Amino acid sequence: MTTAPLDKAMPFKKAGLSHTAIYWMSFCAVMAVLIVAPLVLPEFWRRFLTEVLIWGLLAMSSDLLIGYTGMISFGHSAFFGLGMYGAAAALLLFSPPNLWLAIVFGLIGAAIVALFVAYFSTRLRDIYFAITTLIFSQIFYVIIFTWTSVTGGENGLIFTRPHFSIPFLVDARFTSSTMHWFVLAVVTGSYLILRRVTQSPFGMVLQSIRENEARTRAIGYPVQRYKIAAVMLSGLFAGLAGVLYAIQNEFAAPDFVYFITSGDTVIFNVMGGIGTLVGPIVGAGFFQLLRELMARIFGDQFPYLVPLGFIFIGMIIFLPQGLLGFARRWLNR
Amino acid sequence: MIHFFQSIPYDQLVIQTLNGIVTGMILALVASGLTLIFGIMDVVNFAHGELFMLGAYIGVIVLTATGSFWLALVLAALVVAILGAAMQIVTLRPLIGRDPLTTILATFGISLILQNYVLWQFGPVSRKISEPITAHFNLFYLEYPWYRLLIAALSALIIGGFWLFLKHGKYGIWIRATTQDRVMAQAMGIPVPWVYTGVFAIGAGLAAASGVLFAPLAGVSHTMGLDWVLKAFIVVVVGGMGNLGGSIAAAIFISLLESYASIWVNPSQAVIVSFVVLILTLLFRPTGLFVPTPK
Numbered sequence: 001m002t003t004a005p006l007d008k009a010m011p012f013k014k015a016g017l018s019h020t021a022i023y024w025m026s027f028c029a030v031m032a033v034l035i036v037a038p039l040v041l042p043e044f045w046r047r048f049l050t051e052v053l054i055w056g057l058l059a060m061s062s063d064l065l066i067g068y069t070g071m072i073s074f075g076h077s078a079f080f081g082l083g084m085y086g087a088a089a090a091l092l093l094f095s096p097p098n099l100w101l102a103i104v105f106g107l108i109g110a111a112i113v114a115l116f117v118a119y120f121s122t123r124l125r126d127i128y129f130a131i132t133t134l135i136f137s138q139i140f141y142v143i144i145f146t147w148t149s150v151t152g153g154e155n156g157l158i159f160t161r162p163h164f165s166i167p168f169l170v171d172a173r174f175t176s177s178t179m180h181w182f183v184l185a186v187v188t189g190s191y192l193i194l195r196r197v198t199q200s201p202f203g204m205v206l207q208s209i210r211e212n213e214a215r216t217r218a219i220g221y222p223v224q225r226y227k228i229a230a231v232m233l234s235g236l237f238a239g240l241a242g243v244l245y246a247i248q249n250e251f252a253a254p255d256f257v258y259f260i261t262s263g264d265t266v267i268f269n270v271m272g273g274i275g276t277l278v279g280p281i282v283g284a285g286f287f288q289l290l291r292e293l294m295a296r297i298f299g300d301q302f303p304y305l306v307p308l309g310f311i312f313i314g315m316i317i318f319l320p321q322g323l324l325g326f327a328r329r330w331l332n333r
Numbered sequence: 334m335i336h337f338f339q340s341i342p343y344d345q346l347v348i349q350t351l352n353g354i355v356t357g358m359i360l361a362l363v364a365s366g367l368t369l370i371f372g373i374m375d376v377v378n379f380a381h382g383e384l385f386m387l388g389a390y391i392g393v394i395v396l397t398a399t400g401s402f403w404l405a406l407v408l409a410a411l412v413v414a415i416l417g418a419a420m421q422i423v424t425l426r427p428l429i430g431r432d433p434l435t436t437i438l439a440t441f442g443i444s445l446i447l448q449n450y451v452l453w454q455f456g457p458v459s460r461k462i463s464e465p466i467t468a469h470f471n472l473f474y475l476e477y478p479w480y481r482l483l484i485a486a487l488s489a490l491i492i493g494g495f496w497l498f499l500k501h502g503k504y505g506i507w508i509r510a511t512t513q514d515r516v517m518a519q520a521m522g523i524p525v526p527w528v529y530t531g532v533f534a535i536g537a538g539l540a541a542a543s544g545v546l547f548a549p550l551a552g553v554s555h556t557m558g559l560d561w562v563l564k565a566f567i568v569v570v571v572g573g574m575g576n577l578g579g580s581i582a583a584a585i586f587i588s589l590l591e592s593y594a595s596i597w598v599n600p601s602q603a604v605i606v607s608f609v610v611l612i613l614t615l616l617f618r619p620t621g622l623f624v625p626t627p628k
Contacts, residue, residue: 072434120612123619127377128574130437131566132615138563139608146602259559263441270438303453309446316439317427 034184038177050180052288054244056281057187059268061237067275068198069230070210075133076265078140079235081257082109083242088157088252097162103243110239118231122224141257156253183244190237206230273322276331282324344473349592355481357588358488361581362543364568366536372575373512373532375433379440381540382562383447388413388541389553393460402465410542417537421530452555459554484546567607571614573621582623
């Protein structure tokens, strides 16, 4: 899934600014907008934006596989869901509920699942990888759905939101604004880490696997180990998204382990532009915004996924690089 | 040891064998369309389950309008086959020559559209239709419906007919030629793009037919597609992608295992058995259980 996008950075060169300077300037501009946003937006859109960021983190984690390693995962709901249930476990077992424990538990949950999925499904390539990740996520769905005594089955688990706490320093209740800033901080941190990873030698090997797996192996890289590491890393960040979602909404439900979540993740990626890391966040925003618009225009019962499905197919055929595809090379430099 | 064998309920074993074969034959019908499309076009048809579901719904509509189950079966297969051809022409044709992974995305988009359209049109309540044949025979303490055996027989008949068509029919030979070498087939004057369309239509028709056959057993709902497409994926991977015989064997094998498992655990957990089979297959025979290991 690789074609060279147009290099749009050229006009800036004339202004005499380096790529790095422009990159960080636009980064700061976007950050400033996102930081100020909750102060300006009404309650509904504040929550909306926070959720877009969370879905964006999930999609971004999956971009590491789709865009950089060339493996389409249809099983990210498993990582997301286990992050959610891990957080739920921590929040229900310990009193008072602790934010950091929730994150640790969620990451452990996601890591266990990711290890399991990575070990088995990286034995296969392309379509087979996609199908096996899908089937694995369904395994976890069935387990969570039927293991009622632990997971609450169909009803899921309900808990209270932990306080934001740093020992001896801060202990404050989350408001919708501080929640937004917390999510923003986590997502931004994850973005910077993932960006660093994709530009590291490790990330270069992943990209060479995407370009030509056989040759990468021939050079002497243990391809499967790299793939396992990539899936695990991706799973961890997806789990983190799950933790954030659980804290934001104060529940964990089996619906989120179901295939629909994985499907949405892939849609966000394709719409926003794979291989850009920020593209998936833009894709998530685009998707959720269209959905919200359609619900407002045509009513809640309107099957918004029908027109969105047509848009999705249209984009695959006519705009395979996604919304941010034009900036792909620039963003990765 | 003797105690262990005594603990196996023989009557249930027989009943579950029958059940397993019946669902196995339907699954084989679904999976053969999927594996055919994959073998020829390198397309993983994510919308296959939705075509199955759509077939079942069209079957329900025709049945309530005309009262004839067999007319419903034929019409559903035809309508869905035409729809499948249209889908292929509109969405998959422009993608020929691109990364095969884009086709999985495109068919995923189709499945979203179909599933949500059906949900919107028919609502979330599942619909029941009655079996066309209501006769039963006694099997231990059960009254086993003849209809189930008829499904198995019909599925076998459809698969057999399809196999004969592939083996001896003119267009069947075109299809096999395209599978073996599409460039050469094109050079021999076979219209490869239309073979693709035809194959997609046939696969869609097979899925729809199995949807109608299955409808009286468990009711028709908009979510039935995903369950079946997952099972069909498992079958196709276990049987060896693109291998028709392997898929059929794997379909029956997995359905039997799930049926036996449901003697001891509840049916929603019995699904795990097929997942385990898949994992073991991937570990030890990644090319499929029923194909010779490539050297």
